[in-house]
Amino acid sequence: MKRHRNHITFSRCVAALALTVGLSVFAVQSMAATKPSSSHAEAAAPVAASGPLPANAVARVNSVLITQDQVDALLKAANAPDTPQTRSAIKSQLIARELFRQAAEKQHYDTRPQVIEAAEQAKSLAMTQAYLRDQVKPSPVTDADVKARYDAIVATLGDKEYKPSVIAVKDEATAKDVLAQLKKGTDFAQLAKQYSQGPAAQQGGAMNWVSFKTPIQPGATQGWPQPVAEAMVKLPQGGITTTPVQVGDAFWIVKMDQSRATQIPDYETTKPALRQQLEQVALQKATAQVVVDLMKSATIQQQ
Incomplete structure (x- = not known):
């Protein structure tokens, strides 16, 4: 089996692992992000309006200081x-933001229902972020874990790889x-x-490189429908299936x-992405x- 750096087939296999994580991980990562610095969170302190x-101050807006930390x-x-x-532009932005805040407060925007609701949502999010930082403790990923995943992906690949185009109707x-x-x-x-109503239709049906061990085994098709994978490996370069390949209610060409x-690609090339x-x-x-x-001690009703 020939080895080559930065090849897309292996990268697509690696990407398949990411798909198993789902959107929930993205949400959790956002919520469990590093706690913002106090300069983000703390409100500008009211001080004397002159002098x-x-x-540590770079400006005063009425009686409110804009600080270097901000x-x-x-x-x-x-x-x-x-x-x-850049610093001058940021200072101007902070001054404008403080002017907006003061004007809104003067006109009692802080008592508007949508503002109160937004403040409650921000409080809830901040509280949840803090909780997740304390409670969610992922197991560390070792070099041995990464190497094992690399070897597992390599083991799924066959001697040949294919770059097909598909039409699914x-x-x-x-x-x-x-x-x-x-x-x-x-x-x-x-x-x-x-x-086509299948993948990559707007790109003319052109798919990325994929490799299968042959003969095709159930569950070892890199996410492709097995009948399509079986038809694919039989085609010569430039060949097209002579009859539609049925997969459920769809028909593939x-x-x-x-x-x-x-x-x-070699292990070192793919190690960061795998980790x-x-x-x-x-x-x-x-x-x-x-x-x-949490569910063990909760009462949850659903429809």
Whole structure:
């Protein structure tokens, strides 16, 4: 098996692991993020409306100070270059924001129902973030874990890899019509954009490289429907399935754009991405455990 750096087939296999994590991990990561610095959270302190500025102040808006810490915090959050021009722009932004706040407070916007609701939501989010930081403790991912995942992915790959294009439609009559047009010389990509309801339709049905061990085994198709994978590996380069491949209620037409010996990036190339994804899985498991523990003492009604 030939090995090659930065090859997309292996990357797609790695990406499949990330899909198992789901949207819940993204939400938990956002909620469990590092606690913001006090310069973000603390309100500007009211002071005398005139006189020299204190050492750490960069401006005074009526009786409220804008501090250097606030400028530093926004500069860091924006990941912007630390230049006098950038700092001046941030200071102006903070002054404008304080003017808006004071004007809104003067007109009693703080008593409006939508403002009160937003404040309660912000409080609830901050409280939940703090709780998750304390309670969700993912298991550390070791180098051995990462290497084991790499070896497991490599073990799923066959000697050859394939780059297909596909058209998937909802009825056999449409599939046969597409095949008839292909026989007349109509461009496959054009027909995919026109008819396909399957993956990558707007890209002409063009899919990424994929590799299977042959003969195809159930559950070892890198997420592809098994009948499609079986049809794919039988096609010569440039070949198109002569009859639609039925998968449930859908009918697939497959074109083999390219095939070649499988190429795999080395371990060191893929190690950072694999580690990150395994850490996401560990975070998901730790979060799920906290949910299970909480449910044991909760009364939950659902419809």
